[in-house]
Amino acid sequence: MAIERGATGEFRTGWTLLLAGMLGCCLGVSALPIYTAGVFIPHLEKDFGWGRAELSLAVLLFTLALAAASPVVGRVIDRFGVRRTVAFSIVGASSLYVALAFFLSGLALLYAGHILIAAVGAAAAPIAYTRVVTNHFAKARGLALGITLLGPSLAATIGPPLVSAAIDRGGWSGGYLMLAALIAAMLPFLLLLRDNAPAVPLTLEGAPVTGPLYPAPQLRRIFVILFCAFGFFALSIGGLLVHFVPMLTDAGLSGADAAAMAGLIGLSGMVGRVAGGAAADRFFAPHVLILISCAAVTGFALLAVWGATYAAVAAVTIGFSLGAEADLMAYLVSRYFGREGYTRAFGWLYAAFIAGTGISPLILGFLYDRFGNYMIGLWAGAALLVVTMILFTLLPRFRDKV
Template sequence: MSSAAGWHELRGGWTLLVACAVGVGLSAIALPFYAIGPLTRPIEAELGWARADIQLAILFSSGLGALTAPVTGWMIDRFGARRVALPSILGVSLGLLVASYASTLAIFYLGFAATAILGAGTNPVLWSRVVSGSFEKARGAALGLALVGTALVALLLPSLIVALEAYGGWRIALRGTALLPVMIALPLVWVWLRPDARRRAGDGASAGLPGVTVGEALRDYRFWVLALSILLGYLAISGTLTNLVPALIDRGIEAQAAAAFAGAVGITMIPGRVLVGFVVDRIWAPGVAMVVLLLPAAACLVLQDAMAPAILIASCAILGLAAGAELDLLAFLTARYFGLAHYSKIYALAYAGLAMGSATAPFLFASLHDRTGSYGTSFLVAGTFFAIAALLMPLLGRYPDTFVDDRSSAT
C-alpha cells in the first residue's frame, strides 16, 4: 500500500467511517450480543429462567441475522446501503423495546427476533460493503476503523447495563439500550453515510468491478476454508464473551468488577481492529489471522480457573484482540480472494456462518454450565475451536492476482 495514497483515502472518507462505526456498533448483531451477558443474572433472579434459556435469545437475534444476511446482501445491491440502513436502525430499537416488556420466554425471544428481522440492514454485511467499495489503497485499515464500533460497544455497554440495572432493574437497562440506535446511530447515518459516488460502493451498483460470481465462489475450496475458520472462531468468541460476566460472578467477583474485566475485551478490540487492519494492508492476511487466533486459544485455557486480577485482565485483553480482528479479517479476505463484483452476496453467505456461530454458542456454552455446574468445559471447548480456526487460515494460499490492486500477492 502506498502510505500517502492510503492516508489520503482515510482522511477523505473519515465521516463515512464514523457513520459505519456507529452503525455497526449499535446494530442488531452487536447490541443484543453484548447486552445478554450482564442481563443474564438479573433476569434469572427476577423471573427464574435458566441461564441457557436466557442466552438462547441470541439464537433468535444472531441466528435470524444469519438467515437474513443473503437477503440483506441482495437488498444492498438493489436499493443501496443508505435506504436499507436507515429503517433498519429503527427496527433494532423497536425489537429491544419489545424484549424489555417480556414476562414469558416467548415474548423475550420475540423481541430478539424482531430486532434481527427489522434491523437486518444494520448487520456487518452493509457496513463492510460500503467500506470495501469506497476504499482501495487502505481497505484493511478502513475496515478496522469502521468496525471499531463493536469494540466500543463491548467496552462501554456492560458497565452501562450494570449501572442502569442497579438503578431501575433489567427492564430499564434494556430500554436504555434500545434508545441508543435512535438517539446516536440514526442521525449520524442519515448525515454521513454517503458512499463514494465514483466507486458507487454499496449504492446499488457493482458493474465493472473485478470479482467472481457467487457460484464461482461456492465452488472454490477457499470460500469453505474461510467460512469454517470464521465459524469456529466465532463459536469460541461468542460462547466465551456472552458468558464471561456470569462466569466471573460465579467465582465470587462483584458484578461491577466482572463487567470491568469484560470491558478489557472492548479495550483491546479497538487496537485489535485498527492495528490488524493496518497490518493486513502490508502482510499476508491469513498469516496474521493464524497468529491472532492462536493467542486466545491459550487465554481460554487460563480462564478455566483464573482468579488473579492481572491474569484475568490479560486473558480478557487477548480475547478482545481476537474478537476485534475476526470480523475485519472476514471482510478483508472476502474482498481479496473473491473481488467486489458480487461482494455483498458472497460476504453475506460467509457472514451467515459467522452469525450462526454467534447465535448458537451462548446457548451451548450456558448449557454446558447448567450440566456441569461450571464454565471450565466451555473455556476448554473455546480454546480448541480457536486453535483449529487458526490452523485453517494458511490453507487459503496466495491472493489471486486478479484482485491485487497495487499490493503484492506473495505469501
C-alpha cells in the same frame, strides 16, 4: 468525484464514511445486544427464575435470525440503497426494544422479541457499512476496515456499563430502554453515508478486474474454508461474550467489577481491529489470522487454569483476537471475491460468524448447567481455535493488486 491516489487521499475523501461506519457498527443490532446480553442474565434469572441455558437460547435465536437475514440484506441494500435500508432497521429494532421493555412477561415473548429485533434490524450491521468502506478504500483497506469495525469493540466497552447502570435504576426494562435509545442514536449519522460512493479500481496483472478473481472451483474451495474457519472461531469464542460476566461473578467478583473486566474485551478489541487491519495491508492476512488465533488460545488456557486470577489478561488476549478476526473477515472477502461478489459472500460468511456466536453461549450455558463450571467449555473452545488455525493455512495467495 475522482478518488485521490494513495492511502492519504483515500482517508482525506472517505473519513466521513469511516466515522459513520464505525458508529453504525457500534450502535447496530449485531453488537450491542450480544455484548450486553450477559448483563441481563442475573436480573432475568432472579425476576423470572429462568436458567442460564434458557436465557442463552434467546441469544441463540437472536443470532440465528440475524444470520438468516444477512444473506438477504445485501440484495435489499443493492436495490434500495444503504441509507433507506439501514434507517428502516434502526427504527424497527429500537421500537421493538421499547415494546420488550414494557410487555416482557414470559420466555415466549423474550424469544419472539429477540427474533424480530434481529430480523428487522439486520441491515444495521457491518454488512452495510463495510460495503461502503471497501468500495472506497484500496491502498489502506485493511486499516480502514479496522477503524470501521472499531464499532463493535466500542459497543463492548460502553455497552455493559451503560446498560448495567440503566438496570440499576430501572430494572431489566430500563436496560432494554437504554438499548433502544442507543440504537436510535445512529439515525442522524446516516447522512454521512454515500450510497453512490465512487469505487476504486482493482487490477490483476495490470489490467482492470471486471469478473471473478479466481476460477469457480477454487473460489468455492476458498468460500468453504472461510465459512468453516470463521464459523469455528465464532463458535469457540462467542460464548464468552455472554458468559464472561457470570463466570467472574461465580468466582467471587461483584457485578460491577465483572462488567468492568468485560469492558477490557472491548478495549483490547479496538487495538486488535486497528492492528490487524494495518498488518493485513503489509503482510499476508491469513498468516496474521493464525497469530491472532494463537493469542485467543492463550486467553482460554489462562481462564481454564487460573480462572479469575488472570481474567484481565485473558480478556485482553481474547478481545484482541475477536476484534482482529472480525475485521479481517471483511478484508479477506474483498480480496478473494472482489467488488461484484463482496455482498453475497460477506453475507453468508457473516451469517456463519453470527450463527456460531449465537450457538456458542447455548452450548456453554448447557455445559455449565450440566457440570457446574465452565472448564470443559473453555478447553473445547481452545481446540476449535486450533482447527481454525489449520484452516487458515489452506488459503491461497491473493491474485488482485490494490
